[in-house]
Amino acid sequence: MTTIHHQSLWGIDLGGTKIEGAILDPTDVSLANYRLRVPTESPKGYQHILEQLARLVGEIEQQSGMMRPKRIGVGTPGTTNPKTGLLKNSNTLCLNGKPLAEDLSKILGVEAVLANDANCCALAEATLGAAQGVKTVFGIILGTGVGGGIVVDGCVLTGAHGSCGEWGHNPLRGEDAPCYCGRSGCVEMVCAGPSLEKYYVSLTGKSLRLPEIVALAETGDEPATETLERLREKFAEALGAVVNILDPDAIVIGGGVGNLDLLYTPETRLAVQKHLFNDRFDTPLLRPTLGDSAGVFGAAMLVT
Ligand SMILES: [Zn+2]
Numbered sequence: 001m002t003t004i005h006h007q008s009l010w011g012i013d014l015g016g017t018k019i020e021g022a023i024l025d026p027t028d029v030s031l032a033n034y035r036l037r038v039p040t041e042s043p044k045g046y047q048h049i050l051e052q053l054a055r056l057v058g059e060i061e062q063q064s065g066m067m068r069p070k071r072i073g074v075g076t077p078g079t080t081n082p083k084t085g086l087l088k089n090s091n092t093l094c095l096n097g098k099p100l101a102e103d104l105s106k107i108l109g110v111e112a113v114l115a116n117d118a119n120c121c122a123l124a125e126a127t128l129g130a131a132q133g134v135k136t137v138f139g140i141i142l143g144t145g146v147g148g149g150i151v152v153d154g155c156v157l158t159g160a161h162g163s164c165g166e167w168g169h170n171p172l173r174g175e176d177a178p179c180y181c182g183r184s185g186c187v188e189m190v191c192a193g194p195s196l197e198k199y200y201v202s203l204t205g206k207s208l209r210l211p212e213i214v215a216l217a218e219t220g221d222e223p224a225t226e227t228l229e230r231l232r233e234k235f236a237e238a239l240g241a242v243v244n245i246l247d248p249d250a251i252v253i254g255g256g257v258g259n260l261d262l263l264y265t266p267e268t269r270l271a272v273q274k275h276l277f278n279d280r281f282d283t284p285l286l287r288p289t290l291g292d293s294a295g296v297f298g299a300a301m302l303v304t
Contacts, residue, residue, distance in 0.1 A: 011300025073302030075120035079162040120298030122149030130286040131250040138248040143255030146188040187238040240275025254288040
């Protein structure tokens with residue numbers, strides 16, 4: 001049981017399609033007392049998203065009978081530039097360039113503490129989930145995109161530019177697929193779900209979803225097997241670069257692609273080891289244990 005001496009921990013996970021809010025139980029933060037969702041309705045624009053967030057907090061107050069605390073943690077797509085306070089790199093495009101923390105604090109009447117959603121997931125898994133009590137944790141999101149967060153002693157590292165842990169846009173050797181970030185050969189362009197599906201098309205001309213490709217590989221289908229073997233090798237190269245710099249005590253692999261069994265096999269560990277300066281690779285590769293609660297739990301943990 002993890003006990004935090006604090007009035008109440010309120011967290012909000014701002015996603016592209018839904019906004020989720022939760023109050024964690026102050027005596028056992030692995031339990032959520034209240035959980036509510038409202039749609040983001042991001043096509044209606046920035047002001048509407050702010051109003052949806054305010055509506056959610058109001059509804060949580062009503063249902064819980066509790067007053068909002070002085071600080072509320074909020075996980076966002078993209079990151080807040082620590083120098084300007086403006087949001088950047090968000091796939092919910094209307095948030096980019098906006099002073100989201102300031103505007104949210106104004107509309108909620110309390111301080112909004114923001115962090116990138118991958119950082120929130122890493123924080124939750126490092127404090128309440130798979131890597132509970134581990135000193136240095138690299139938390140990965142490997143899904144439709146590739147992101148990550150670094151947690152040390154229960155604290156998220158933000159970085160001087162707010163981009164700490166963003167390994168998804170490191171380059172891979174011999175890769176040149178153009179990326180939306182303006183460069184090419186990025187990890188995300190090779191290892192994300194849509195990139196794997198694209199690679200399978202390049203081999204076969206057939207457009208399949210990743211679960212279908214995985215199922216085909218199990219029947220011995222050659223292009224499907226090649227697609228997944230390539231994922232293993234490229235994921236290992238990408239992860240090796242991170243391990244050489246951070247040497248974390250544990251790595252948690254979240255996201256839809258992160259769910260694939262092949263990432264947790266001895267073959268994958270050997271593939272990572274080939275890229276290491278160190279001659280051993282003992283770091284545990286862990287499956288997340290909080291599922292889709294990680295985002296909102298991690299947001300709430302931002303204010304501890
Ligand atoms: Zn990129």
